[in-house]
Amino acid sequence: MASRRILVTGASSGIGAATVRALAAPGVALAVHARNNRDGAERSAAAAREQGAEAEVLMADLARPEAPERLVQEAAAALGGLDVLVSNAGFADRTPVAGLTDAAFAHSQDTILGALFRLARAAGPILAEGEAPRLVxxxxxxxxxxxxxxxxxxxxxxxxxxxxxxxxxxALEWAPLVTVNAVAPGYTEKDSGAHAALDGPAWEAVKARIPLRRLGKPADVAAAIAFLASPAAGYITGQCLHVDGGVVI
Incomplete structure (x- = not known):
């Protein structure tokens, strides 16, 4: 059995795919989740296997109320348990409030916040039985x-x-058994061809407002996630680590 069993949601591209690569190693078993980009998830899984990890691809639309619990159960069954949950799935919507429909606002909440709530509710008892368990x-x-x-x-x-x-x-409810933390990326490069909330000129203007004068890379964020998911981060809980080049200071 693998010594580290990890579920990463939204892992077909970008930060999720980089997180899979950052976590993959011999002795690690990964459940690689995607909503509908199976090809991307398969590429992430293949990259993990090249680094010596085991990897399974699981598909689910986390905006559906029943999907998060099913995903957690499938991941735990495939991996033989769960030590780490990385909740990454989501998207950006820059629609002004005046133009937001009820349905669009609810979709953001269901996909991002509702998914985390349902994933955590399902994963909590399983993580509590794991080794150095983490939610990021x-x-x-x-x-x-x-x-x-x-x-x-x-x-x-x-x-x-x-x-x-x-x-x-x-973090309070699960202490002292499971640590729970967040990572807050700043403006981060997208994969080629991926949907972006900003266009080319807007990205260039953004760089001038970032103290480090560059966009983040998915690997920058993945490194922070990997640390918080590791046994080494056992005395950190309830925190949000900003990986944003200083855009929020």
Missing amino acids: AVSSFVAHNFRTDSTVFPASAAAKAGVEALVKAL
């Missing part, structure tokens, strides 16, 4: 960045702020 949720700088010279993402910001609040509540 991916938040976003948009929950902290409200400036007149920056794009605001109302629906996404509300959902990600909820993620960080839920992380703190879970």
Whole structure:
């Protein structure tokens, strides 16, 4: 049996795929989740196997209320248990409040905050039986960045702020057995061809507002997730680590 059993959601591209690569190693078994990009998930799984890990691909639409619990159960069955849950699935919506429909706002909440809630509720008892168990949720700088010279993402910001609040509540509820933390990426490069909330000129303008003067790379964020998911992070809980080049200070 693998010594580290890990479920990563939203792992077909970007930060999720980079997280799979950062965590993959001999003795690690990974459940690689995607909503509908099976090809991307299979590529992530193949990369993990090349690094000596075991990897299984699992598909689920986490906006569906029943899907998170089913995904957790399938992952635990495939891996023989669960030591780490990385909740990464989500998307960005920059629609102003005046233009947001009830359905669009609810979709952000269901996909981001609702999915974390349901995943955590299902995974909690399983993680508690694991070795050095961890939950790491991916938040976003948009929950902290409200400036007149920056794009605001109302629906996404509300959902990600909820993620960080839920992380703190879970950290208290699950202590001392399971640590629960969040990582908040800043402006991060997208995979070629992937949907982006900003266009080319807007990305260039953004760099001037980042103290480190560059966009983040998925690997930058994945390294922070991998640390918080590791046994070495056993005395950290209820925290949000910003990986954003200083855009939120």
